[in-house]
Amino acid sequence: MATTQDGDTILETEGLTKEFRGFVAVSDVALRVKRGTIHGLIGPNGAGKTTCFNLLTKFLPPTRGTIRYEGRDITGMKPAEVARLGLVRSFQISAVFPHLTVLENVRVALQRARGGSFDFWRSDSLLKSFDARAMELLEDVGLTAYARHNAGELPYGRKRALEIATTLALDPRMMLLDEPTAGMTHEDVGRIMALVQRVAKGRTVLLVEHNLTVVSGLCDTITVLTRGRVLAEGTYMEVSRNPEVKAAYLGTDPGISGGEGHG
Amino acid sequence: MAEASVVTGAAAARHEEQGFWGFTRAQAIAFLAMSAVVVVSPFLLYPVFLMKVLCFALFACAFNLLVGYVGLLSFGHAAYFGMGAYITGYAAKAWGVPPELAILMGGAIGAALGLPFGWLAIRRSGIYFSMITLALAQMVFFFCLQAPFTGGEDGIQAIPRGTLLGVFDLTADFTMYWLVAFIFLAGFLLIHRIVHSPFGQVMKAIRDNEPRATSLGYRVEQYKLMAFVLSAALAGIAGGTKALVFNIATLTDVRWTMSGEVVLMSLVGGLGTVFGPVVGAAVIVTMQNYLAEFGAWVLVIQGAIFIACVLAFRRGVVGEIGNALRVKL
Incomplete structure (x- = not known):
């Protein structure tokens, strides 16, 4: 893959490799995500999707390879620094702050705009200035009625919606979503897909998915991983016709494979 | 609040608006009740016993700040409490430092120790964090055992309480009590x-x-370290105050069992509750005082209470009451 970066590429990896005690989870992955697109990273269980995802967000250090974001080498950065550059991730297991209220969950992300919050002597009532924006974000994901509930009490699908609202609160340039529909009921899947589509406007989204149906409707480009390697890349139509991709999904109809799984 | 109108009635009932100083209504009532007890009790009970309760209550609250609100279980808080006691005691006795300043020096040594110790410990989480805090606290213990200024096995004795702000003679227990209550x-x-x-x-x-x-861009180590230092400083203040109350600072204050006691107090009262550590400290100190005649049985009874708490009331006394009344205490 070309090393020169044009303005269209927001995130690019080269030779990205992660080994765990000899086991190669991700091997020589070259990924190129175009600005403003929804890019899907799919593959069967154990394909290295989540590892790849954790490498991109710096939650894991790569064994080899480089990651460039907005033309800048972020390979050696810490996760919090990457987040500050506008590259914000979600988690496979719904990542909310269970003992904070739904409103506080979003507000703690908005609070980042203050810079460091080390002022322990001041009242948190000054955070109320973020309430209006937090409520807007909650309205976007249909959670207004739950604003004062503890986030831990929300049903699973709503937690995912809250997580997306929290991520959006940072106004990220690029969102990385780790299996946003994992373990969801059918209606919830539809709702989250619609939500992702809506919030992707003006941003770039990289989506890790196990469920091919989800990516078919959403993604502009799809990268298929198997055994830590890139197997195919292209539009849904292109990759779904690829015989190797079909084989990787063990001969099952890719369209019906779904449910939970670790990448 | 404007947003409240869009919240359903059931949802609104769950989280009351927080008023003065961040207290909910239930907490404000509990705080007033607690303040009333603090003001009235010296007229009914022995002030030295009450001062001991208050010193340990502050210690437990400082500990709970870390475990209850940041999720860091320190097993070495005796280091900050004990060093606070030694430094306050030494400053008051050897240098004739006035009590208010001596206590602040106790807090300062807590913070000064907490900074490098916390910096080291927060690199790990869970049991490893606890073990690092314990190991560092043991090093402080041996330092206190060997260092000449601590008086070794004897400790620092006959620490003068001094004169507060050059006006109030603290020798009288009753006067001292008001200082402790204020702190x-x-x-x-x-x-x-x-x-x-x-x-x-x-x-x-x-x-x-x-x-x-972290994924929201917070440098969590910095926040953890800050909380650690704040907690250690307050533990140092509690230790320093106790040294003045009892005119003595000894190895007991810095021994690992003291770290264990503060864990026990917080657990009995309720981790992560505002009032739990205070109640826990009152329960444990009362037991130690009034069951002292049973000798070693105190430890057995303490152990039994600990087991009962862990098995039956996981939320602690205050936590269970709060849960029963459906309020945050």
């Missing part, structure tokens, strides 16, 4: 403010889900 209430309110500050909001987010806090 306790001020410390309690400070901790409550910390929990309900912009900083506290981040602290609680880290407790709830550290990777998520």
